[in-house]
Amino acid sequence: MNELPIELLQSSQTPVYYYDVELLQVTLERLVKAASIDHRFKVHYAVKANARPEILRIIQSAGLGADCVSGGEIKAAVAAGFPADKIVFAGVGKTDKEIKLGLSYEIECFNVESIPELKVINELAIKAGTTATVALRVNPEIDAHTHKYITTGLSENKFGIDMCQLDAAVKLAQELPGIKLKGLHFHIGSQLTCLDSYKLLCDRINELTSKYSQMGIEFPIINVGGGLGVDYDNPDENPVPDFTSYFKVFKDNLKLSGNREVHFELGRAVVAQCGSLITRVLYIKESTTRSFAIVDAGMTDLIRPALYQAHHAIQLVAHDSNKRETGVYDVVGPICESSDVFAVDEKLPVLHRGDILAIRTAGAYGEIMASQYNLRKLPGAIFNK
Ligand SMILES: Cc1ncc(COP(=O)(O)O)c(C=O)c1O
Numbered sequence: 001m002n003e004l005p006i007e008l009l010q011s012s013q014t015p016v017y018y019y020d021v022e023l024l025q026v027t028l029e030r031l032v033k034a035a036s037i038d039h040r041f042k043v044h045y046a047v048k049a050n051a052r053p054e055i056l057r058i059i060q061s062a063g064l065g066a067d068c069v070s071g072g073e074i075k076a077a078v079a080a081g082f083p084a085d086k087i088v089f090a091g092v093g094k095t096d097k098e099i100k101l102g103l104s105y106e107i108e109c110f111n112v113e114s115i116p117e118l119k120v121i122n123e124l125a126i127k128a129g130t131t132a133t134v135a136l137r138v139n140p141e142i143d144a145h146t147h148k149y150i151t152t153g154l155s156e157n158k159f160g161i162d163m164c165q166l167d168a169a170v171k172l173a174q175e176l177p178g179i180k181l182k183g184l185h186f187h188i189g190s191q192l193t194c195l196d197s198y199k200l201l202c203d204r205i206n207e208l209t210s211k212y213s214q215m216g217i218e219f220p221i222i223n224v225g226g227g228l229g230v231d232y233d234n235p236d237e238n239p240v241p242d243f244t245s246y247f248k249v250f251k252d253n254l255k256l257s258g259n260r261e262v263h264f265e266l267g268r269a270v271v272a273q274c275g276s277l278i279t280r281v282l283y284i285k286e287s288t289t290r291s292f293a294i295v296d297a298g299m300t301d302l303i304r305p306a307l308y309q310a311h312h313a314i315q316l317v318a319h320d321s322n323k324r325e326t327g328v329y330d331v332v333g334p335i336c337e338s339s340d341v342f343a344v345d346e347k348l349p350v351l352h353r354g355d356i357l358a359i360r361t362a363g364a365y366g367e368i369m370a371s372q373y374n375l376r377k378l379p380g381a382i383f384n385k
Contacts, residue, residue: 046267135183187225275363300332
């Protein structure tokens with residue numbers, strides 16, 4: 001895979017996001033090839049991971065659909081060329097305006113998260129003289145063993161319809177005239193690095209589909225959500241996630257009858273490795289116990305370390321990086337918050353004011369979560385193509 005372009009990054013304004021477009025394209029090629037293990041597998045890109053228009057256009061050209069969680073994301077997906085009939089819309093708090101927008105575009109599916117929401121979509125669809133295609137999001141009570149802020153499939157989480165309320169939701173969805181019930185939707189969490197939780201999910205889905213089949217109810221769409229993790233510690237060794245093993249779990253474990261489609265909603269696995277946050281060292285500050293590398297990027301540009309205690313590999317972008325002695329630094333930003341820390345005790349080549357660092361694997365949930373707290377400018381982006 002491509003190395004970081006040292007001259008380009010050294011001459012750029014910082015902080016800035018750098019995207020390796022070639023790596024994104026290779027990732028998409030491998031993803032599409034791996035998903036072709038079964039013609040019923042359809043991948044929707046989770047727009048929330050990165051909604052930069054240049055990135056969205058590349059992803060839609062690879063033939064993926066879009067998984068959106070707001071009206072804004074639906075508009076961005078349409079503007080980037082995703083066909084409306086390949087757009088699905090999830091989220092626990094869809095507003096009336098957003099539902100009407102989805103109806104007006106005749107999107108592929110609303111992933112419905114509660115019975116009250118189902119009723120509102122029904123009313124709005126009837127008023128608009130149409131029917132809404134719907135998948136019910138089930139809270140499958142499966143522990144994804146990931147960070148508590150990115151676990152979504154447990155009853156204490158706000159997402160999805162509890163298993164004990166599912167029969168009532170299915171019955172209601174079948175009765176409502178503005179609703180066309182087509183599927184069941186699941187998403188157990190994010191940054192899953194062990195595929196065993198997906199096997200448990202397949203078992204749970206098989207139980208449900210066979211139970212409903214015996215009741216004469218078939219679901220032509222099963223949406224298994226996203227969540228495939230990436231290697232944050234070794235981005236160069238593992239630049240592309242193991243899509244082959246991921247899709248094989250579903251191929252081997254999901255019981256698929258006839259033309260039932262399986263939808264996947266991958267976000268992080270598509271875009272994380274192609275993005276790095278590029279930042280400049282402002283000061284090296286020695287305290288009695290620590291050496292701080294104070295950089296010009298902060299938690300406003302990349303919030304994952306502060307929000308999820310996430311660790312991103314950090315790399316010095318310099319021709320002489322292999323020749324320098326090793327130092328140990330706390331890499332911190334300029335924001336007035338103690339949580340504005342990218343790494344503690346990070347081993348790096350000895351750093352100087354003006355050095356450029358790349359905070360790797362930042363393409364997903366990076367730029368899109370940037371804020372202007374402290375009245376900072378948003379970081380912006382550069383590309384290698
Ligand atoms: C319903 C749903 N689908 C898909 C995703 C994408 O997850 P990931 O980026 O981990 O693949 C999320 C992430 O929050 C989600 O909530």
